[in-house]
Amino acid sequence: MSKIPLFLLTGLVVLLVSNVMAASSAARSNLLGAADPKVSGEYAFSQCRALQGKPFASNTQKKKALIVGDSYGCDFLNSVLENGYLKDYQIRVRFIPYSCQTVLGEGSEHFIDAKDRAFCAKPERADSLERAKVQIQEADLVIFSARWKPEIAEELPGTLANLGLKPQQKVVVVGSKFFGKISVREYLRMSDAELKALKNTVDIAEAKTINATLAKNLGNQAAFVDPHALLCGEGARCPLFTDDLKLISYDGRHLTKDGARYVGKVLFEHSALGQM
Template identity: 35%
Template sequence: MLALFLIRTADNRSMIMNNGGDPYLPDLQKYGNWKYVVKAFDYRATINNSFSNATIKSKRRIVLIGDSFAQDFYNMIIEGRHLLKYEICVFYVSARCQIYIGPEDRLNLIEARHRHTCTNAYDIKYALPLVRQANIIILAGFWQEWSARRLPSTLKLLNLTKQQQVFVIGAKNFGKVNPALYMNKSMEYRLKQYQNSPAEALKINQLLEETIDKSIFVNIQKMVCTGRNVTCSLFTRDGKLISHDGLHLTKFGALHIGNIIFKNKPLNRL
């Protein structure tokens, strides 16, 4: 939908830029799309995605595991220049397959239409060599109820040492976002745009809060959706769109949300 919107409005680019120099459309074209979300994470995954010998003694190794929300989290790190003292490796687990370790056959827990995709692939067990070498393990995902309920078991079966730390990044959802609605709108108008999060997203985060230690859980939704009646702002204070689809972050959204979560518990310990 966004791609179609950009194609239809590309001819109006010069008019928009001349209208007060509004960079809204160029920003979306560069940083408000799926290509931006995956680019940095995928690049890291393809270039020697292993820890160097230089960080063995420093104990500053992080492995980030998860789906497109892990890609968002990696963008938060990059845009805000966080965790600069750490070496970071990444491992992708599709949201269709979920992060899970346990006695049950995960294929029986995954939707039938996605089982073929997840067979012998997108499994956290393939990330265990990186987990063993890392000092900090970060799990980020679009959690489903079945994987969220089993997360305590998954964490236990990672068999982490007392010296290792783990953090779980909760899901985020700003509701449906249609970027076309904010074309040619004033800064004042954009800053007034707030939305409720879907009930399912709030339910999953509540479940995570109840089932895992709060000292390791990063509830992004609660940290950033602080508007009236717990609504979520769609724009940063300088009028930049936070999410182009309600789930994933633009470059400006990654910077904005990253600055919030890294200043608050528990990530402020890093």
């Protein structure tokens, strides 16, 4: 067997090390950009704002999909768009801020904190289920995605009943997700292998309890998708990076662009969403 000349072997080692260092440097650069709340925050909401309250077009054969929810609904929209899902649908959004989450029915205003009621009552500031009801009834596919409050999750079956949804409408409820505290300075000191293996321990009440309520109570009213179970498993530890070292969430709750692409693939490939 012929031997590789020493100078060639040395060159190959140098090239390999250089490539590894370049890849690691690129990963750290990507991390800093993705963790910037101004940059990723603008990304998280920009496409959501463009579709908020926009009516369905009548001059197309495409079906109608409506995403109803808060900032987590915007995350879901980004997960769809980053992967090119729901191409057969014209997609619209009804954005209802977290503080304005309510049920549909008598006494619904009592589900909004007193300090938020004036803000939530202004159509130019916040949407509502009551204002969105007509468009919800018009959609072929309705996806509710939110950082669910416990009391809203409890009342969701009644809310769905009061919306007057038709049997032919497809309804999906996407549960809550949470990735815990993000510590960029700490991640910059870690090796690639450590980042890939890194998982945060998250608040079990936020991560699992509300989703368990939704899964138990919805019955056959809607298909339920549990992001925590799909992304983190049955425990309380969630990954922070994709296999190619891309940061999933920039603040523990909302997704980076790479995170939206990653989360979307997981949700659509392992739940009822893939059949839509």
